[in-house]
Amino acid sequence: MSDVANDLLIEVKNLEVRFPIRLKKLFRTELQELRAVDGVSFDIRRGETVGLVGESGSGKTTVGRAILRAIDPTAGEVTFHCCDRDVDLAELEGESLREFRKNMNMVFSEGSHSLATMTSDMLRAFRPRMNLVFQDPYSSLNPRMTVRDIIAEPLIASGMMKSRAKIDERVREIAARCKLNLEHLRRFPHAFSGGQRQRICIARALVTRPDFVVCDESVSALDVSIQAEIVNLLKDLQDEMGVAFLFIAHDLSVVAQMSHRVAVMYVGKFVEYAPTASLFFHPRHPYTHALLSAVPHADPDAAFDPIRLVGEIPNPLDVPSGCRFHTRCPFAVEACRRETPEWREIAADHFVSCHRADELDFSRPAGTASRAETPVKAQG
Amino acid sequence: MPDQRPGPSPYGAALRLLMEPAPNTAVTAVAKPPTATAPARATRPDTRRAPAETMLKVENLSISFRTDEGLITPVQGVGFEVQAGRTLGLVGESGSGKSVTTKALMKLLPGNAAIAPETRMHYTTKAGAEVRIDTLKPGSRAARQLRGGEIGMIFQEPMASFSPVYTIGNQMMEAIRLHKAVGRKDARAIAIEMLDRVGISNPSGRIDQYPHDLSGGMRQRAMIALALSAGPRLLIADEPTTALDVTIQAQVLELMRELQRDLGMGMIFITHDLGVIAQIADEIAVMYLGTIVERGPTREVIRDPKHPYTQGLLRAIPSLDHLQDRLTPVPGDIPSPTERPKGCPFHTRCAQALVGTCDRKPPEEVFPSRGHGVRCWLHDGNGRSVA
Ligand SMILES: Nc1ncnc2c1ncn2[C@@H]1O[C@H](COP(=O)(O)OP(=O)(O)O)[C@@H](O)[C@H]1O
Ligand SMILES: Nc1ncnc2c1ncn2[C@@H]1O[C@H](COP(=O)(O)OP(=O)(O)O)[C@@H](O)[C@H]1O
Ligand code: SF4
Ligand code: SF4
Numbered sequence: 001m002s003d004v005a006n007d008l009l010i011e012v013k014n015l016e017v018r019f020p021i022r023l024k025k026l027f028r029t030e031l032q033e034l035r036a037v038d039g040v041s042f043d044i045r046r047g048e049t050v051g052l053v054g055e056s057g058s059g060k061t062t063v064g065r066a067i068l069r070a071i072d073p074t075a076g077e078v079t080f081h082c083c084d085r086d087v088d089l090a091e092l093e094g095e096s097l098r099e100f101r102k103n104m105n106m107v108f109s110e111g112s113h114s115l116a117t118m119t120s121d122m123l124r125a126f127r128p129r130m131n132l133v134f135q136d137p138y139s140s141l142n143p144r145m146t147v148r149d150i151i152a153e154p155l156i157a158s159g160m161m162k163s164r165a166k167i168d169e170r171v172r173e174i175a176a177r178c179k180l181n182l183e184h185l186r187r188f189p190h191a192f193s194g195g196q197r198q199r200i201c202i203a204r205a206l207v208t209r210p211d212f213v214v215c216d217e218s219v220s221a222l223d224v225s226i227q228a229e230i231v232n233l234l235k236d237l238q239d240e241m242g243v244a245f246l247f248i249a250h251d252l253s254v255v256a257q258m259s260h261r262v263a264v265m266y267v268g269k270f271v272e273y274a275p276t277a278s279l280f281f282h283p284r285h286p287y288t289h290a291l292l293s294a295v296p297h298a299d300p301d302a303a304f305d306p307i308r309l310v311g312e313i314p315n316p317l318d319v320p321s322g323c324r325f326h327t328r329c330p331f332a333v334e335a336c337r338r339e340t341p342e343w344r345e346i347a348a349d350h351f352v353s354c355h356r357a358d359e360l361d362f363s364r365p366a367g368t369a370s371r372a373e374t375p376v377k378a379q380g
Numbered sequence: 381m382p383d384q385r386p387g388p389s390p391y392g393a394a395l396r397l398l399m400e401p402a403p404n405t406a407v408t409a410v411a412k413p414p415t416a417t418a419p420a421r422a423t424r425p426d427t428r429r430a431p432a433e434t435m436l437k438v439e440n441l442s443i444s445f446r447t448d449e450g451l452i453t454p455v456q457g458v459g460f461e462v463q464a465g466r467t468l469g470l471v472g473e474s475g476s477g478k479s480v481t482t483k484a485l486m487k488l489l490p491g492n493a494a495i496a497p498e499t500r501m502h503y504t505t506k507a508g509a510e511v512r513i514d515t516l517k518p519g520s521r522a523a524r525q526l527r528g529g530e531i532g533m534i535f536q537e538p539m540a541s542f543s544p545v546y547t548i549g550n551q552m553m554e555a556i557r558l559h560k561a562v563g564r565k566d567a568r569a570i571a572i573e574m575l576d577r578v579g580i581s582n583p584s585g586r587i588d589q590y591p592h593d594l595s596g597g598m599r600q601r602a603m604i605a606l607a608l609s610a611g612p613r614l615l616i617a618d619e620p621t622t623a624l625d626v627t628i629q630a631q632v633l634e635l636m637r638e639l640q641r642d643l644g645m646g647m648i649f650i651t652h653d654l655g656v657i658a659q660i661a662d663e664i665a666v667m668y669l670g671t672i673v674e675r676g677p678t679r680e681v682i683r684d685p686k687h688p689y690t691q692g693l694l695r696a697i698p699s700l701d702h703l704q705d706r707l708t709p710v711p712g713d714i715p716s717p718t719e720r721p722k723g724c725p726f727h728t729r730c731a732q733a734l735v736g737t738c739d740r741k742p743p744e745e746v747f748p749s750r751g752h753g754v755r756c757w758l759h760d761g762n763g764r765s766v767a
């Protein structure tokens with residue numbers, strides 16, 4: 001890759017999302033803040049898949065939705081590098097933002113317009129560049145719409161295409177790429193199997209030819225064989241269209257196959273972010289190590305000796321001081337209780353936040369990484 | 381820093397009491413023995429040396445449903461055995477008939493279902509009595525006694541087991557007292573011990589909470605405690621860890637192995653995760669479209685799969701040890717239950733299908749090696765590959 005900086009697509013800096021929570025106490029309700037995402041910084045390159053793993057409740061979905069501006073970040077910056085101008089998505093507001101939410105698409109500027117001041121009419125002229133594939137292919141498809149209309153919806157909602165013939169052409173093109181049977185476009189979603197429905201969801205997310213798509217647990221509910229098909233499909237589409245994915249999943253093996261880089265989240269913070277092979281074969285954070293040890297291998301002779309973490313995942317309303325993993329970390333020392341470890345680059349492209357990362361070596365002996373680490377370059 | 385949780389410990393006095401056959405004597409003490417020498421962690425029990433005592437034998441199980449599209453038979457000619465103290469892993473894609481099979485064992489099939497007359501389901505109770513499950517009436521007293529007290533069940537969704545309106549303790553105590561003649565106080569003591577055993581901290585406080593007060597992982601463990609509080613001899617676990625995070629899944633798997641070792645329970649563990657199966661099961665049965673296409677000792681089936689479908693499934697799983705460019709799905713789609721293929725059910729997707737044979741006649745089960753059965757025309761009864 002020639003110039004990495006030019007390949008940056010999304011930069012996230014100190015992203016915070018807090019939810020107001022009403023706690024019912026005996027005679028009053030108390031308002032508290034739940035820090036779902038508590039200062040997350042990372043970037044995503046063009047045509048790259050970034051995997052995001054972590055236990056449920058760690059904040060993965062919230063990160064994805066905040067980047068798409070489907071929910072409001074409380075603080076921080078999300079910059080979308082496009083063509084000749086960078087746009088701060090966190091500054092988008094008012095009518096234009098409502099418009100985005102309605103379409104569940106993220107629209108951004110290609111020219112010299114400032115997104116903060118754009119009217120909805122102007123916005124419609126711009127290309128939807130971000131999208132979301134949901135986890136559940138059953139509930140996310142409107143049962144009363146034909147597959148053709150479901151896939152076409154983002155095109156129409158964004159006003160990006162008006163001519164019916166053009167829309168049909170685009171729908172058929174993306175449906176074919178997603179290996180959907182074109183004869184079936186007039187059918188309703190209930191006639192399709194789980195794997196087929198997920199293809200419909202993917203076609204819909206990609207019909208506007210976005211630069212970035214969030215896949216939130218998109219393959220988690222599928223059987224292994226169908227899961228393998230969808231993973232291959234997403235990789236093919238990425239090669240062909242140069243789209244970048246934020247691939248959220250709690251299944252580490254799928255994330256390993258799918259991603260160029262992987263981030264590990266714990267109670268609202270990233271604890272490690274590294275190229276896939278580094279993260280899986282040379283993890284530096286005790287939590288990453290513990291997660292990996294808990295994955296059962298389909299080999300009856302492979303040692304299965306999961307690291308036992310003491311206690312439960314902390315309540316996000318009551319986050320531990322210092323390193324928030326210290327209540328469960330087998331390597332915690334006194335300093336971990338008091339000082340928050342800084343987020344630092346411990347090796348090229350390998351970020352971690354742990355006081356003891358330099359001394360700890362969790363390298364796994366096995367492992368062949370036959371896959372290229374660099375993502376494909378986007379076309380045009 | 382080692383685990384600081386007090387359990388798991390070798391007490392289980394109450395648990396063992398539950399496992400005793402009825403009629404039972406009153407509980408006198410459920411006090412914990414000292415926990416100082418708690419065993420480190422459960423290792424895979426070496427059941428191979430233990431004398432295999434068959435507690436469940438299913439032969440020729442076929443289940444049909446009357447539906448709007450006509451009669452479908454999503455389970456056809458299924459046979460398997462479960463031994464005391466051992467785990468049978470049932471794997472297969474969704475819709476392959478795993479849940480329906482176990483519902484037949486529990487007498488929980490819906491009204492539009494029928495079991496074929498040639499079906500035989502033999503079960504041996506705690507007291508050593510032979511029961512023909514296939515002849516039991518679904519709503520009968522005998523069927524109710526079988527459920528819970530003899531055969532316990534845990535599900536993917538814990539709220540399928542719990543009622544939201546009663547406390548966890550009340551529900552556990554009811555289950556205990558349904559199958560054991562103990563007073564409320566003793567039942568409560570057993571329930572607390574059980575919650576402690578499954579790794580729930582502060583069990584004497586948690587026992588009075590409602591199911592929705594617990595986190596997902598804890599609710600799952602509480603459900604295991606509930607199923608075990610009836611002291612079943614056979615536990616059917618239907619995707620119990622599918623919805624859990626890997627860390628909690630690992631805890632639950634470890635817990636189930638420990639409990640099985642301590643209680644000598646037989647287990648049917650349903651999952652579509654071959655990694656989980658490899659770690660928990662002694663034997664595997666692979667289901668495809670309602671038929672067991674391959675079964676045998678876990679190590680053999682995973683190391684040396686004989687059936688093209690088993691081979692395909694194993695190739696399709698992503699590995700943490702090798703980063704690949706592409707995954708290898710089983711080609712084609714699962715046929716719908718109304719369009720079950722003639723002959724070998726897998727022939728529409730099988731790269732090795734023999735035209736004229738596989739699409740005409742269903743293969744009989746043959747045994748390439750002892751205890752390792754396969755239904756595929758590529759294998760003959762002498763363990764040779766035919767093709
Ligand atoms: N709309 C919301 N209101 C209040 N709390 C929320 C909301 N959405 C998520 N949360 C909380 O934020 C935390 C992170 O949630 P989420 O991003 O969904 O985690 P994940 O996707 O990793 O499971 C959780 O504690 C969750 O309960
Ligand atoms: N109540 C029912 N009525 C009609 N058909 C049913 C019913 N329950 C299950 N089936 C059929 O049985 C098949 C197997 O279902 P199930 O045992 O739940 O599969 P699995 O647990 O392997 O995912 C389903 O594909 C469906 O066709
Ligand atoms: S900073 Fe301390 S507590 Fe946190 S992960 Fe590192 S060693 Fe463990
Ligand atoms: S019987 Fe024929 S179609 Fe079926 S698995 Fe064997 S070779 Fe394939």
Ligand SMILES: [Mg+2]
Pocket residue numbers: 060061062
């Ligand atoms: Mg989520």
Ligand SMILES: [Mg+2]
Pocket residue numbers: 478479480618
């Ligand atoms: Mg099922």
